[in-house]
Amino acid sequence: MGPSRQFALQLGPVHPAAREIALKMDLDANAAFITEQIMEIVIPDRADDEGFRKLMARNAYDNLNAMWRIIAGLDELEVTPPRGAIAFNDKAAEVGVPLGQFERIYRVGVGLVWTLWFRAAKAYAQESGTDTGIEELLAGPSMIIHAYIDGQISTLLERFETAQAEHQRTREQLRLSILRQALDGPPALTGPAVERALGIVLDAEHVSVALRTESFNAESPLARELCGATGSKRVLHYRYDAGLWVLWLSHPDGFDDARLAALERVLTGSGLRCAVGDPAWGASGLTSSSGEALVAIDLQARLGEAAASVVAFRDLRLESLLLAEPVKARHFIRAELRDLDAGGARRAQLRETAQVWLESGSNVSTAQILGVHEHTVRNRITTIQKLIGRPLTSRRTELLVALRLRRLLGVSS
Template sequence: MTAPGADDLSTAAMRAMAARTDPDLLAAAVSRDTATHVWPEHVRNPEFLDALRKSGRDNVRAIVDVLAGRLRLEDVNPTGALAFADLTAELGIPVSELERGYWVGVRGFWREWFRLARIEAAKGEGTLEELVGPATIELLDYIIHIVGIVVARYDAVRAEILRNQEDRRRALLGQILGGAISAPTGELENLLGYRLRGTHLALALEVDERAQAERVASTLTETSGALGSLMLLHAPGTWMLWLGYAGAVGPKETAAVARAAAATGATMAIGAPGTGLDGLRRTYEQALDAARLHRRIGKQPPVLWFSEVRLELLMLHDEDAARQFVADELGELAGADERAERTCETLLAWLTTGSQSRAATRLGVHENTVRIRIRHAEEVLAQGLSERRAEVLAALRLRRLLGPPGPR
């Protein structure tokens, strides 16, 4: 059991030692230790080193004042530490590094405090337990308190920086997409963090949260062979992503994107590759057009390529004309009855695959069934089939999209 007044006596010894301690000597050791073990690549910058030293000095002075009983924890206001949090946020240094800097600083402070405590104990100014025990608790209380303040300051500054960067990027992209900027420059690429002088592939991602969009963007960039990516919120729930390539984007690259896109499980529409600023604008418009059509057909399949629906998009610029085209080409097969549905499905599979056997495999029916349905289609098509295969195929694709005639 602890004797009455023992805590007061040990605290008194610690406070007396703190009152005799030179905080600036301690701070120099702590800052040196932190610079060496956490930020060796930054300390060649005199402004960074000066800010680090000021932060260390303010923190150590505050700790010593708390230990000496001259300062209450809730009254601590280390301006140097807050200024250093601002600097690390502006430099984009991860907050985990900032927190690590504090714990390395704790190690340096405690080592120096223990060294001084041994000297004081040898002189009879108190036992080592009295000089170190209470100080350890108060030091940890200080660090827990100050790290909370500093990290909150870092997060606020970083959020403001990112918001400003996002606004700046949005404005620049608006100028590019609107045609006000016609030529890429190195400065423009640096501001966007994206190479404009290459080939671009735009994707319209249908996700609600930024974090989810960033994960999808990271996965697509890493697994598709892209050199970089550019992301922007287009509308609530829709994020535009551009993947950038140095050279041409061919079947190998698009296949890699298709695999990566499917693996993410996200819903998206993808434009066709385009080169330079004109290509960046064109693939963006294509992805948006495909996304609008994607939503119309219920976002199935989850990944829709512009190239798969280019014909439909072209013809849907005049929907009334497209519906009339379907009716003219398909005649009674444009209707909504079950036989017309089966016949159109079979005819589309046959014309798409070019083979009755492959159509049967796709539909899961016997080849004779396919043959019978094709014969029926040849009998009832308004303008025949043999000379108008391209038109019939286009009409079938539009019918699949628009549905049979009926209320809009």
Template sequence: MTAQAEAPVLGAALPAWARATAACVDLVALGRVVVQRDLEAAFPDLARNADFVERLRASVDENLQALQGVLTARLALEDVRLTQPLVFATVQARLRVPQTALQRSYRVGFAAMWQEWADHLCARAELDDIPRREALEALCALTVVIQGYQDHVASQVAESFARADDALSRSRAHVRNGLVRQLLGPGAAPLSPSDLVTLAYPLAATHVAVLLPTVAEGAAERLVQGMRTAARAAQGLLHPVDLSSTVVWLANPSGWQRHSHDALVEHLRLLDVQASLSDSRPGPEGLRETWLQVQQVQEVRNAWGPEQSPRVLRHADVGLEILLMQDRDRARSFVVDELGPLAADTEQAQRLRETLQTSFQLGSHVATAEALHLHEHTVRNRLQKAEELLGRSLQGRRTELQVALRLIRLLDR
């Protein structure tokens, strides 16, 4: 049976002497106690906000009056119509107060209310020499009434909070997305002070952008806090790129250290999501530059293909590819000139290129053989064959050869 169906008999369950006692509680004094305890337990950061405290007090006062009406059987629970608690829930949503704080305030507040009414009931029972069993039954009935009232009201308040929070989130997200698009546009003008408040992100800080090409906005929202924690970032800014991809900026007012970058990369690897990361750049212009960087990284990822590109790819890892791919025709000519027959689109040429590039990276035949699951003699034979096709020593123009091997991975796509 629901609390609403039980409402007409809740207060009547108390004996007449208990209802009379409930009517004698000083609601003004009790209200001050409840407000103070709520502020200490749930809203310590807002204790000096006069408007917030006044809204809280109005909510508490209306709850106390309604609860006293139910306890004295003057008011059925189903007839309780509250205004201020619902207004206060909307205020909390607007101030982005977590719903957990709202719930904590109700637990603490109703505990204080129960204690006050229970103390009065026990004192009256002792004064009037009420039989112990009757006094205990009255105390139990009091508890049931207060708990029923709390459940009835808290559910309404939670629903009001959720509706307001959802509406505010939707409208705020829409406005913030517009501001981000404005910031990323060419010749973007500085945001106004009110727009900066709406954006709620420190543009003057140093930024790192993380493009999540396969994560939609809703799923990305659940990842932002973990990314902030891993990188020890002060704030995060989320922006949907399209229906299936999202970019997240992380801000650090004091700049980014290498260990913060590494911690963020490791966190993303553990999440096993595709992520393209920028370098760190300061200020509003840095926001735009990091956005450009992650787009460039993503272009390299797309050119490599999902099988060839790592799940987490940093701008620093592919800066050379990005630079040289600005002119694809010249890049292709460079590759053909440097690789000669090794640039051919054949399985043999591809095997030789893979072996050559791995050898350059690892520096020894043994390590190369282990990495490619080959015999060491096979590695030696392939390197010798590559040298024959090039017509020169592998150590000659080694830097150009390494660059060409990196570029052909993109040009082949």
């Protein structure tokens, strides 16, 4: 005799009247009650999933049928899980129902099934006109209900954990495959299966971040901060190379200036070196934004310590275009810098002063950054203007790009 049957028989045999009640239980109504209650109490997040609801209803029906038959004396307690229970078990594992939520379905189910039996037993005791007490109608069946569900949990839980682990591995492999495709070029990123695998809606705006770090976890404090700052539900992540990760954030309403500013504040606070691509819509946006983030972080590395810890592709777009054709880029540098392009330590010092002045906008700020007197900055600016043949205030953008390009190309001083 198995342990569940021993458990059930602790309070003695089932009263004949209880067997009669079990034979009269309305399976359809009982299953509908269990289904609605569990969907509302335990898994409200799947209330609109009709396929999942149908499997839940089949699970409830088959388990109730098994319990009522055992109480009625038609079956032994030691039974294998019914097909409906197995089908629901496997589906719950496939769609990623958390283990705790899966267990709670059965814990709540015990109370709901006992409630159905209590109502039926109470009605029988009131209507039968016999001297059968409510205690006699509850004792044996109550233990059978608890023993049956205890046995089901023991059997199904192991199957659920095994299936869930396998599905998680499969989902992770699919997720990584899709993200790899997104990095390589616009793939056929469509359909509900892809959205389920990624956990995002593709018809949204996506922004990518290239992040230099040895490890990244979607449950890390940084990931939570990024989601909180931008309103994204999750951070997709892909290990692009040793010490380099590509992240994606998504928002159905798009990334306005406020969200992008918040994103950059969080990244700056992390202390990590990173680059942000331009936000873009739809499946192709995953590709374009990540590609830009990778270009920007490469340019950041070339610039070295002169680059900020967080750079945005939008601020390096012109450099990236010119670098696509190095010969033309070198010609652009010579045309803009003129004699400032010459080698030597003095010219290198003047180029640094010019770049800081163009980025900071004043002699005072430049002097503070370089740690020199304001008169020194003023004298250097005069020399620089003679070398380039025009005021620094003319063609500011072109001059700044030329200075950064020179550094990016690794031109010797």
